[in-house]
Amino acid sequence: MGISSPGIGSGIKVDEIVSKLMAVESQPLADYDKKSASYLAKVSAFGNLSGALGSFQGALSGLTSVSSFQTLISTPSDPTVMTATASSTAQAGNYRVNVSQIAQAQTLASTGKKSTTAAIGLxxxxxxxxxxxxxxxxTFGITGTQLGASLSSGGLSPGSLSINNTAIATDGNTRSARLLADAINAKSTTTGVSAKAAATLTSATLFGAAGASTFGNIDTSGGGTYTLSVGGVEIATQATGVAAGAAGGITAASLDAALAPNSAARRALADANITITGTAAGGDLQFKNEDGSNIAITEAVSGTVTGGIGNSGTANIGSSTTAVSSISLVSADGSPITVGGTDPTKAGFTAGVGGAYIxxxxxxxxxxxxxxxxxxxxxxxxxxxxxxxxxxxxxxxxxxxxxxxxxxxxxxxxxxxxxxxxxxxxxxxxxxxxxxxxxxxxxxxxxxxxxxxxxxxxxxxxAAADTLATVNGIAVTSTSTGINGAISGVTINVLKVGSSSLSVSKDSGSLTGSVSGFVKAYNELNNQIAQLGAYNPDTKTGGPLLGDTTLRNLQASIRRQLSTSITGLQGTSLTNLSQIGISFQKDGTLTLDNAKLQKAVTNNFSDIAGLFAAVGHSSDPDVKFVSSGTNTKAGDYPINITQLATQGTLQGDAVLPAETVIDADTTWTVTLNDTKPATLANTATISLPAGSYNPSQLATLLQSSINGVSAFANAGATVTATVGDDGKLKLASTNYGSKSNIHIATATGTDISAVFGTGASVDGLDVAGTIGGYTATGSGQTLTGSPGGPVDGLKLTVTGETTGSRGNFGFSQGYAYQLNALAAGYLGANGALTSRTTGLNNSVKDIAKQKDAFASRLGDIEARYRAQYTALDSSIASMNTTASFLAQQFAALAKQ
Incomplete structure (x- = not known):
């Protein structure tokens, strides 16, 4: 059985020995961690640099357009009357604006219906x-009927008439149309309604009918007297004792003689504002008063008298006839008029709401x-x-x-x-x-x-109404609440009727703030760059990007761009930052001399933008700068146009007659600004109302009908229709270029040949030419520099009427524009900072893989060490056992 605990048999400290050996073997792991930490520190540093550069780019984004520097302030004295905005083309000044009417849309209402779903008609x-x-x-208003007969004698009692819920001040003295109109006009400020009295005219049959005289010869031989008065003017008088037809007697003929031009009676009537038509002898004598005053015709008789108005040879006991007129009401703004009161019929009106164009x-x-x-x-x-x-x-x-x-x-x-x-x-x-x-x-x-x-x-x-106003006393009109063009570069938005002054001034505060923001943003970026690449001699430590080429290149590129004068500017004396008070300090930061900046604002306000933004200037006013690309280079480029952009047209070749008849059910199919392949939405059918149209009306009908197609309007496609001096009709797409076209075909009813003859459609052409001698692509009126040259991405709109040389176009890229492009190059998906960060992160991943692989090898080394020392331990233990046995045996032999 083997030894289970190393060292027990031999006394060797196997675990301690292996541990110390592995400590030596594992030392490279610390190098991996140190290298990884170094890379991660740089990743973090580049992250900080990216953040600072991104903040710098954000500060630059608002400084790359001209409008950021050439703004003006428009300040109304009464902002409840109007607001205003001023563009860079406006001129500073003070203006007086008086608004008398605000634009509105027309609204019409139908008569009432019981149901919204019931059928109307058959x-x-x-x-x-x-x-x-x-x-x-x-005018828009109500025409009244003749005033009540009793008005001429009893007037119009108080409260009889009200207009728009305002009582009209009338009384027993309101006895004529003129006086009633005066009473109504006295309240027009409140009611919004004015009145006009119709001319008063005596009856056409008063002195006769159908040409037969009914004015009989006056006979005062019976002892009477006779006097005829018109409007208080004595026309004729006959003393007693004069027989009918006798010398000195009043007859139709003598009456006409008394009313002859330049006669005393005629002059007296004229002084009373009364004119005459017809004759007594002809039976059509009438008296007229233009101002609507009553005309009283009176026959004063005493004693026995025969003859006179309406009788011949019969007794005349005297007569009095008063001619009265009517009035019409006019709404000042086209609104309906509400007529009320206790008895408006005496004023010639019916109670209720009404009004119509008259x-x-x-x-x-x-x-x-x-x-x-x-x-x-x-x-x-x-x-x-x-x-x-x-x-x-x-x-x-x-x-x-x-x-x-x-x-x-x-x-x-x-x-x-x-x-x-x-x-x-x-x-x-x-x-x-x-x-x-x-x-x-x-x-x-x-x-x-x-x-x-x-x-x-x-x-x-x-009523449909325009905005009416005066600007410095000049009358201006606008179809909307916005007034454009009255003051160059200023848009006025009208809020209500009233007066206000308007001050337009240079926004020097905004410009100063923009320049100060530029300096501040640069200094913050410069400080971050300095910290990342700095070296501290005291601590002998450096920043995480000390000596890094990317950091050095970025710093050098920014300083180089800021130290280079702007090229491509035309007509300006400002070409570098020092001219507006911006300069470098010893520590690499920028400083701003506000006094010098203010002087530049005062003297060169419109030129400062060129130092920061992308600016284009053309010697030809019909060649205008649109935009530029990242590859566009500053410079002065001659413009040569070989083809102007044109509109698609349909030109008639038949002279329009005085009247063109459009039949009922006439429909035409119109294709406008179609593409290849064709797009269904570019074709629509229009219906033309039946009727007889003169050339101008016909042009209006076609233009408004085509432009009324919603699919065309949604696509921004419209046409103009004009009748030339030759009497021929021309339709033109308002778009320019190869995508501009118009084609019309008859669907039903009147054929298009009745309007256009055999005229043909001609598609539009794109502008063509070169910019600085380099090729350019035309699209409509826009000419864009082709890739590969210094004008790559430069877009210009070309209008006017001439081809060939069109002058020079100067393009400059200001400091903010250049630095914004530089920052974008470093920060973009393929930018230098992105590439460096990606590379460092990949290095960290590689180190982690190397560390894992090395750690895996350390396990094998430790196992090998343990196996070796375990074997040694076993060997020594065995030898120790053998030695102990031999010692015992030798000891035993020695005893023997």
């Missing part, structure tokens, strides 16, 4: 066309979309009509609103239509047409027919 196929445009040349005309706006919906038995309900309109997506939205009325005969449900855009040119015109030669459904016409210049079956609840 279900005959009816096409409803929606056009958007401008109502002009009239004397207006409608003109479609080609820049607004138009569209059609088809209503038949499948959707002729309020809900069906609403869904069809909203699905059309052509500039009008629909909803259903209940007024809350109830009862057996209640009709609470109203279809509400609202133009999607604000502005006066978003006024709706809704026309309906039947199909197959049949008229449109009459109930649909009664529900939806609306023409500001004609029948208005819908009631307007809010």
């Amino acid at each position: 279900g005959a196929k009816t096409t409803i066309n929606f056009s958007l445009g401008t109502a002009s040349g009239g 004397g207006a005309s409608f003109a479609a706006d080609s820049s607004r979309t138009s569209g059609n919906i088809v209503i038949d038995s499948s959707n002729n309900t309020l809900q069906g009509i609403m869904a069809a309109i909203n699905k059309g997506n052509f500039g009008v939205t629909a909803s259903i609103v209940s007024d809350g009325s109830s009862g057996t005969n209640a009709t609470p449900n109203h279809l509400i239509l609202t133009s999607s855009s604000t502005g006066a040119s978003s006024t709706m015109k809704i026309t309906l047409a039947g199909s197959g030669g049949n008229p449109p459904d009459s109930e649909l016409v009664n529900l939806l027919g609306y023409d500001p210049g004609g029948v208005q079956n819908l009631s307007q609840k809010a």
Whole structure:
């Protein structure tokens, strides 16, 4: 049986010996750990460097565009009236803005319906066309009837009339249309409604009918007297004792003579604002007062008199006739007018809410979309009509609103239509047409027919309106609440009616902050680099990246870029950081001289951006900088254009007639800006309302119909339609380039040849040319430098009308832009820091594998040592046993 405990048989300390031997054998494990710790320390150090460089890049990201340095502050004195933003192109200054009206969309409401799902009409196929445009040349309000007969004598008692819930101050003296209009206008600030009195005109049959005179010769031979007065002006008088027709007697002829031009009576009437038409002899004599004042015609008689107005040879006992007028109400903002009061009929109005366009005309706006919906038995309900309109997506939205009325005969449900855009040119015109030669459904016409210049079956609840304002006294108009262009580079957002001053000034504080942030970010990065690569002579220790080439290269690259002047700048005297007060100190940090910076802000505000951002300047104003790439090099590059970008067009070759007739059920298939292979969404069918159109109306119809297709609008595809001086119609895609095209084919109804003749479609072309002599790729109006050259990634938009040399384009990369690109190169997936970190982590993994392998070998070495010493222990134990036996034997032999 072997020895179970090493050393027991021999006395050798096997475990201690093996342990000490293995301690010597295991010493390389500490070297592995030390090497791994060194690598991990560098990984951590590169992590810190990446974090610092990432923070530096983050600080640079806001400094790489021109807008970061050329911002201006726009400050309104009353921010409740408006807000404003200023771009880098704005000019500093002070402006006075007065807003008198805010843009709004038109809203129309239908008459009420009992149910939203009940059928409207018989279900005959009816096409409803929606056009958007401008109502002009009239007013919106209510035209009253002639004032009550009793008003001229008794006036209008207090409380008889109210407008928009405001009582109009009337009394017994309110006896004419003019006085009533004055009373209404006195409250217009409160009501938003003004009044205009119609001209007062005496009866057309007062002095005769059908050309026959009924003014009889005056006879005062019986002892009477006669006087005729008009509007308080004495026209003719006859003393007693004058027979009918005698010399000096009043006849129709003598009356006309008394009213002759330049006569005393005529001048007196003119002073009373009364004009004359017709003659007494002709039986059509009338008196007119333009301001709406009453005209009283009085025959004063004493004693026995015959003849006069309305009689011949019969007794005249005197007469008094007062002509009165009517008034019309005008809503200042196109809102409905509420008429009330105890007796509005005496003022010529019916109690209730109303209003319509009066004397207006409608003109479609080609820049607004138009569209059609088809209503038949499948959707002729309020809900069906609403869904069809909203699905059309052509500039009008629909909803259903209940007024809350109830009862057996209640009709609470109203279809509400609202133009999607604000502005006066978003006024709706809704026309309906039947199909197959049949008229449109009459109930649909009664529900939806609306023409500001004609029948208005819908009631307007809010008028389409522009924003109206003045800027420094100059009137400006905008279709939205935003005002652009009134002040160059400034966008004003109107909030309410009112006045406010606007101060536009250089945002020097933001610019100073940006420059200070740049210096601070660099110094923080520089401090981190210094700590990682520093050496302490006192402790004789170095930073984790002391002597590291990656760290040294990064530091050297940053300092080299900051010490190099910017090239490619045109028209500026600022080319280095020292000119704005930034300079290096002995310890490698940057310092900022604020006084020098402020001087540069004052004298070279717009040039500072070029020191930090990527900037492009062209000698040709029609060549504009879009963007650059990481491979774009600073420089001055000549531009040569061999081909300008063009639009896809469909040019008619037939002169349009004075009127072009579009038949009912006319539909055309339009393909706009299609691709290869074709895309289904780029083709749509438009419906053209039947009618007769002049060239301008036809162009408007086509443009708005095509632009009203939702699929086109969603893709940003639109067209313009123009009639040239030659009278021919031209459609053009608003896009440029090889993807710009338009094709139209007849589907049903009027053939396109009636409009375009045999005209053909021509696809657009991309811009072509070179930048600095290097090849470039055109896409629409954008020219992009091709890879491989210094203009790689440089994008320019080229407009204008000339080919050939287009001047020079100077491109510069400011310090922030260059350093941002440098940082991206170090931090990217293939960047130097990423590569170094990956390499170090791989080294740590390799060391761990080597350590595991070596540790595995140590087990074998220990086993071998134990086996050897265990064998030695056994041998010595055996020899000890033998020695002990021999000793015993020798001792025994010695005794013998």
